[in-house]
Amino acid sequence: MLFRPTTEADLDRVVEVIVDEPVGWIGADRYLTELRQGMYRPEWTWIAEDEGRVVGRALWWGQTDSAHPIALDCLHIDPACADRAEIAAGLLAAGLQAFAAQGAPNPPLYNLTLPVGWRDDPAATAAVEWRGRAAAGAGLTREVERLRLEWTPDSGLPPARGELTFAPAADEEFLRLFRRIAVGSLDDETRRNLEAKGAEATARGEMDFYLGCPGRRDWWRLAYAPDGQVVGLALPSATPYARNVGYLGVVPEFRGRGYVDELLAEITRMHADTGTELITATTDTGNAPMAAAFERAGYRITEIRMIYSAPAA
Template identity: 45%
Template sequence: MTVTFRASPPDDLEALLAFSTSDPVSWIDADRYRQESVTRNYRPEWSFLAERDGRPIGRALWWGGSDAAKPSTLDDLIVDVSDDDERVAVAAGLIRAGAEAFGTLPEWVVDVAVDWHDDPRAVAAVAWREQAARTAGLGRTTERVSVAWEPGTGLPAARTDGDLTFRTGDDAEFLDLFARVTVGSLDAHTRATVAELGAHGTAADDLEFYLTLPGRRQDWLVAEDADGLVVGFVLATRTAYDAAISYIAVLPQHRGRGVVDALLAAALRVHGAAGEPRVVGTTDSENVPMRRAFERAGFTVTKRRIVFEA
């Protein structure tokens, strides 16, 4: 039987919101969808249904900024069929239908529990989603760790071999810094983007993206040592929901000196001064140095995130 895929107009809302899943992964409930539809983070033209003989058997919900022309992430994909091969085919079909409509292939984000590797149901749930992602053209899978810090934790002690000072910088300087810190990066997305676009192309892509994030531009901080040499930088910005450490990097020649601790502390002071109740961050599971830096700063792991991207 033929399966069709289409965007879901407003009069399909009840069918769209009737989906749920028992898989131990994140999904969007009706209340959240309605709340974020008001802010245009979810939209009918970004919400797709898969149908067989007129019956909905799958849905995909893409998320984007309130003023964005296109969505940035696939937040939710649920398929209500029992056959594993068909589940993969329907999921891949939904992703491809969205990509065709948007003219781009946004990343697919699946949040799972911290200990998901120990749960066979979670492992199976991630496995079929990864197969669907690859079928649809999202060939790269990265596991990321989400962390959070609260003011009661206290600020971390900076471990550097000298005092650092912090200042703002203009876009041209940050463009240069984004390019310089790609050397030896442990971040999977950065390495893949450098392989595709080169260091300067990656820097331009990064600058363009981070300028779109909420938060104050003056909270992008450049760190200098006692000799006036730039050693690293940190972007204290916001997600749609929380204050965030969106980007933190140490120049290659200054790594291993504890500069990252001072950068984290500086960003936390910015958010603390603004009265933020919570600060979040993410890093690749395989980026052990950054994970340990977050731990030293008092961040706790809240979840793991599976990211499928082209």
């Protein structure tokens, strides 16, 4: 079995792959469109070959200006292969080793998209099982389940009590809030970064990430209580595909008062006021308070994502 990145000569064989399992995958049209945009690249597209026949592919994705891939979007091994998990683990390990040798600071995560209620579908559970084993075999042993949610105008604007006021602020104020909100967060990635890097580096990483997103910096707001104390922050943002909730959080001393609803309502209204027809969001299933806030605000779950990543260094 040969594991290698593709060249232009492999393109036809890469795009003819069809995944017939109930998991998210990348079809030919999307791959070709984003290949032209530099979000998929031949050197980020790896195949498994058996005597010259393509039996597997792994499609890593990044933003147009990314130096290294950010996430694995699609992993497929021919069902006729005897041990799909073993072949997939070898394919992933080969790709990850190459990216590390090229200077990638961290192994890209694996983002496996699933339908809502996937655990009730034997085909879906089987598809997750071998892919999960492959991810673990390649060193992506940390597993988190995330909800993808959407708001559309037919949901109506979420109610807000009107207790908070919102205003722009300087970068240093947002950085200070990122640092304070990280402490006690229920978000898995934030907790992992805190453990590995501490509050200051975690805050800087969060802020740099959102500064690099397609959303505009002048959308960002701090939230203030009636007495002028800072309660939290609300960051409307965007992905390459849609407007996005981005980031919101309440500082520890104001948690438990329902302010999360106010922050989410503000982000939703800011996007809706510009005529946005779709707002996306994500949260961990383990972050039950945030998931409940999305439900109250009229966001509906549209898919589930299993995120496989390497443990913190």
